[in-house]
Amino acid sequence: MEFARGSMLYLDDVSVSFDGFKAINGLSLMLAPGEMRAVIGPNGAGKTTMMDIITGKTRPDHGDVIFDQSIDLTRHDETDIARMGIGRKFQKPTVFETHTVADNLLLSLAGKRGVFETLLAQITGAEARRIEEILETIRLEERRDDLAADLSHGQKQWLEIGMLLAQDPKVLLVDEPAAGMTDAETMATADLLKRIAGEHTVMVVEHDMEFVRALGVKVTVLNEGSVLAEGSLDHVSADPHVIESYLGR
Numbered sequence: 028m029e030f031a032r033g034s035m036l037y038l039d040d041v042s043v044s045f046d047g048f049k050a051i052n053g054l055s056l057m058l059a060p061g062e063m064r065a066v067i068g069p070n071g072a073g074k075t076t077m078m079d080i081i082t083g084k085t086r087p088d089h090g091d092v093i094f095d096q097s098i099d100l101t102r103h104d105e106t107d108i109a110r111m112g113i114g115r116k117f118q119k120p121t122v123f124e125t126h127t128v129a130d131n132l133l134l135s136l137a138g139k140r141g142v143f144e145t146l147l148a149q150i151t152g153a154e155a156r157r158i159e160e161i162l163e164t165i166r167l168e169e170r171r172d173d174l175a176a177d178l179s180h181g182q183k184q185w186l187e188i189g190m191l192l193a194q195d196p197k198v199l200l201v202d203e204p205a206a207g208m209t210d211a212e213t214m215a216t217a218d219l220l221k222r223i224a225g226e227h228t229v230m231v232v233e234h235d236m237e238f239v240r241a242l243g244v245k246v247t248v249l250n251e252g253s254v255l256a257e258g259s260l261d262h263v264s265a266d267p268h269v270i271e272s273y274l275g276r
């Protein structure tokens with residue numbers, strides 16, 4: 028526990044097996060508060076399983092998973108962990124298509140209140156201000172009154188990131204945000220995540236190397252369930268083990 032001091036997310040010697048196969052195998056990783064980290068690695072490296080462990084969806088067989096210096100995540104379930112401030116964005120956007128962009132954000136702000144209750148209730152000044160702030164962060168101010176269904180794929184992804192922000196998480200786990208995006212959307216997404224980091228700790232899993240380069244952050248390369256290399260993109264790209272297991276394919 029003491030080693031987790033000063034960290035927002037701390038994994039030490041974490042392992043999990045499925046039917047005798049070690050999907051995560053002695054994985055150790057530490058993110059500082061406000062840090063953004065890119066995680067890359069070949070298919071089956073364990074990236075999704077690592078996020079499942081952090082969010083409480085999968086319980087590790089072994090190892091420490093510590094959030095915010097002292098919270099042992101292996102003792103909490105998914106709902107608790109989300110409530111404590113770890114938000115996860117899956118690859119596919121899941122916005123409410125039949126509601127406006129602003130109402131999607133309002134629904135996320137309101138959390139557990141029902142849809143009708145929330146949309147019929149008088150919006151508070153604080154809620155209105157927070158929605159404007161998020162619209163600005165995700166650069167969708169001009170689309171606020173449009174239905175989410177009418178957004179482009181990239182814009183839906185940004186809205187979903189905004190919906191996560193509305194829940195005010197300390198940590199955001201983001202799975203392949205650039206998948207299916209145009210080049211321009213990909214670069215805009217990198218900019219968006221850079222705006223979010225600092226105030227939030229962000230872990231991004233991504234295969235698109237142009238995107239990872241645009242993030243300009245420390246990269247962790249996973250392979251066979253553990254860390255193969257860590258450092259700048261240039262540093263890990265020059266690592267012979269990384270080239271052999273991933274980039275050289």
Ligand SMILES: Nc1ncnc2c1ncn2[C@@H]1O[C@H](COP(=O)(O)OP(=O)(O)OP(=O)(O)O)[C@@H](O)[C@H]1O
Pocket residue numbers: 045046049050068069070071072073074075076077
């Ligand atoms: N519930 C499960 N039961 C059995 N095997 C699993 C389970 N979840 C994951 N695995 C296996 O664990 C390994 C790691 O999978 P994981 O999905 O975490 O990799 P990944 O790095 O996210 O890959 P990708 O880039 O393809 O998403 C894979 O070999 C996968 O088949």
